Each structure stands twice: as structure tokens, then as C-alpha cells.
Amino acid sequence: MEEVASALLRLQEIDLDLMRAKAQLEAMPQAAKLISASQAKKKLASELKRAIGARKDIEIDIADLQDQHAAYERERLEVKASIDESSRTYKEVQALDAKLSSLAKKLEKIEFNLGPLLDKLEAAKASEDKLRAIAARLLAEEESLKKSFSEDSADIQARIADLNAERVTVVSEITEDIIARYDAAAKRFGGLAVERLHGNVPSTCRVKLQEEAYRKLSRGPVISECPYCHRILVVEEL
Numbered sequence: 046m047e048e049v050a051s052a053l054l055r056l057q058e059i060d061l062d063l064m065r066a067k068a069q070l071e072a073m074p075q076a077a078k079l080i081s082a083s084q085a086k087k088k089l090a091s092e093l094k095r096a097i098g099a100r101k102d103i104e105i106d107i108a109d110l111q112d113q114h115a116a117y118e119r120e121r122l123e124v125k126a127s128i129d130e131s132s133r134t135y136k137e138v139q140a141l142d143a144k145l146s147s148l149a150k151k152l153e154k155i156e157f158n159l160g161p162l163l164d165k166l167e168a169a170k171a172s173e174d175k176l177r178a179i180a181a182r183l184l185a186e187e188e189s190l191k192k193s194f195s196e197d198s199a200d201i202q203a204r205i206a207d208l209n210a211e212r213v214t215v216v217s218e219i220t221e222d223i224i225a226r227y228d229a230a231a232k233r234f235g236g237l238a239v240e241r242l243h244g245n246v247p248s249t250c251r252v253k254l255q256e257e258a259y260r261k262l263s264r265g266p267v268i269s270e271c272p273y274c275h276r277i278l279v280v281e282e283l
């Protein structure tokens with residue numbers, strides 16, 4: 046058999062082995078757990094983002110109220126100082142007193158609104174802390190899953206590395222156009238791209254060739270195409 050034909054058959058074996066190895070990795074118990082851990086992490090990250098946003102909104106509202114409070118308080122102290130000035134008339138003092146009581150009401154209203162907001166902030170911080178604690182626990186669980194996955198899969202990973210290294214060599218022995226045909230057929234046939242013709246029955250589709258087709262293939266190149274299933278056909282003997 047031509048070298049390129051045996052390289053092609055070896056390429057298919059390598060790729061089928063790689064598919065099996067990858068399926069073994071996916072079937073490991075840690076693999077499914079890692080997927081759900083990563084989904085849980087994503088969900089938690091968005092919950093945490095929302096919680097942080099909510100906490101910041103409350104902080105902004107509180108800061109606004111505190112700024113207003115400070116401004117009214119400054120004004121109150123100014124008015125208070127100005128009442129005590131000796132030159133004030135009775136009417137002026139009365140007006141300033143009214144101003145003072147209006148400022149006191151405004152301050153009281155702000156304080157009244159501030160109380161529940163501070164409680165809300167405490168609650169928001171508590172739920173944010175809770176989410177952070179869950180996130181830390183999830184991360185630790187994920188780390189230990191990854192560790193156990195890489196320990197338990199060491200043999201499979203080593204086999205995959207060997208197969209990939211051999212694959213590079215094997216591919217270098219095959220022409221680009223045949224590799225392109227192989228890639229397309231592998232995709233179409235789930236990895237079973239190449240079949241061998243041994244006698245007059247192709248090894249994969251197993252549809253017995255008509256006499257005429259068989260004669261034509263036997264006289265043709267070693268690497269051909271199955272007239273039935275259209276896989277790449279390696280003609281092994283004449």
C-alpha cells in the first residue's frame with residue numbers, strides 16, 4: 046500500500062482515538078460538576094453585580110440627604126448667630142425665628158428619611174457579604190474539582206498529548222488536498238471518513254460493489270472515493 050494511504054488510515058485511527066479520549070474526559074464525574082460550578086459562578090456573579098448596584102444606589106441617596114442636611118445645618122447656625130446680633134429689630138428677630146423653625150422642620154424631615162435608608166444600607170451590605178461568601182466557597186469547590194479532574198485524567202491527557210504529537214507527523218506525510226478531503230469527510234461522517242476496500246466490499250458502508258465499479262476502482266488510484274457512501278476509499282488489493 047502506498048505510504049500516503051497508510052498515513053491516511055493512521056490519521057483516522059488517531060482521530061477516532063482522540064474522539065474516544067475526549068469523550069472519556071467528558072464522561073468523568075468531575076466534568077459535569079465543573080460545568081454546573083461554572084454556571085453557578087456566572088449566575089452568582091450577576092447576582093453580586095446587581096447587589097453592588099443596589100447598595101451603591103442607596104449610598105448615593107444617603108450621601109444626597111447628608112449633603113442636604115449639612116447645608117441646612119450650616120444655614121441654621123448662621124441664622125442662629127444672626128439672631129443674636131444686638132442691632133436686630135423685633136420684626137427681624139421674628140422673621141429669623143420663623144426661618145429657624147422652618148429649617149428645623151427640614152432637618153427633621155431629612156433625619157426621618159435617613160433612618161430607613163441606613164437600615165436598607167445595612168441589609169444590602171449583609172446580602173452582598175452573603176453572596177461574596179458563597180462566591181468564595183464556590184471558587185474553592187471549583188479549584189478542588191479542577192485538581193481532582195487533572196489528577197484523575199492525567200493518563201488520558203498524556204494519551205491525548207501523544208496522539209496530537211503523532212498527528213502532526215502523520216499529517217505532514219499527506220498532501221494538502223487529501224487532508225482537505227479527509228477533514229470534510231470526517232466532519233460529514235462523524236470521524237469515519239476513510240474506509241478500506243478489501244475484496245469488493247468497502248469496510249464501513251459494507252455495500253457490495255457492482256462488478257463494473259469494482260473493476261474501475263481496482264484499476265484506479267489507491268486513494269479514491271466510495272461510489273455508495275462517498276467516503277474516502279483506500280483500495281488495498283487488486
Ligand SMILES: [Zn+2]
Pocket residue numbers: 240247249250251252271272273274275276
Ligand atoms: Zn462506502
